[in-house]
Amino acid sequence: MDLTLYFFPGACSRVTMTALEATGVTYRDQLVNVRTDEQKTPGYRRVNPKGKVPALAIDGRIMTENAAILVFLDRQFPQAGLLPRSTDPVTDIAPLTDLLWCSSTLHPAMRQIRAPDKYTAGDPADVMADGMRKFAAECTLIADGVDGRWWYGDRWSIVDVYLFWLCNVAEKGGFPLSDYPAIVDHAARVRQLAPLQRALERERAGAERLALTGIQY
């Protein structure tokens, strides 16, 4: 299987890259410079018509939507344990439910905090304040789920990395994450995961190749 991940350091492609690192598979990475809106150029739209990262090329066929890619990787590389399985059909749907929560609720709320100017040509302050309120409401659920444990209990999963990434970026946008000690503790544990460390190193290498500076890892 020939794999290429289209990514940008610090974007949610970090979660996808961590998943790839956890599988141990060989893959190429291709930095798409979202600082210069490369993701919206005709050249990149020929790769991904949606004009976003991440995207994963699999033997020349493109796959989009971070959560769908994560489910695909989990199916292809079950030994990596990216997501828990269950023979009970209700329990078995839980990881998908959680990925959807990350992508369709937490991510938009975080985006209102981190990039409120992407929601309005007017004053972004109110949009950001609303994002803070929404994200705080969800953080209560996150804190309950990671209090002294991984999201699914005993073993880390890619949902832990996704939640970490979301909270980390919200904090960079000014969200008071220290109000949630359980999440801060969880973040410290996620940072130590070897696949995430390898992804961060690969992000750095990509940024250096393009001489991109000032990216927060």
Place this chain on the structure above:
Amino acid sequence: MDLTLYFFPGACSRVTMTALEATGVTYRDQLVNVRTDEQKTPGYRRVNPKGKVPALAIDGRIMTENAAILVFLDRQFPQAGLLPRSTDPVTDIAPLTDLLWCSSTLHPAMRQIRAPDKYTAGDPADVMADGMRKFAAECTLIADGVDGRWWYGDRWSIVDVYLFWLCNVAEKGGFPLSDYPAIVDHAARVRQLAPLQRALERERAGAERLALTGIQY
């Protein structure tokens, strides 16, 4: 299997209800009055801590996130053909990719159009304008995919209903859907689907029980 769908007429629970109708399964429905913020009350949060509809109770266990519920129903009732299957793993992930696109990209953009006041305590006009721009960009992809066909070609799927619902609500918010004749034609075909018709009838019955008026079907 004992099933109860928590819904509100016109909300995205319409897609879930249409899926349930397509399966032919017997289920109860429970109207949650989002007009009075019933979804945020302690009583409903005991059902669904996320405070949203739809939610599906399965033998007393709650399932959330519309797209996850749709995948669950497809797995439980494959004869309904809610989503296409494939033995090719890349093709097989496509319906999940599309559901994620609906829930994490189209739905937030539509919400900026239909309920811009949910994004800011300030002037919502700029938020709505930004939603219009974002939704229009995605409509090009939708129009390409439903031009004289169903989203997956020969047979309708629940993704067609989801796309219909998103475009329909955006139009109610003032989005110029008539700029996309292929989508208007597709909407007319979706409206004729028997499971959607039964869902609409059930929404009406629920609204009448609560004497809710002025709901647009």
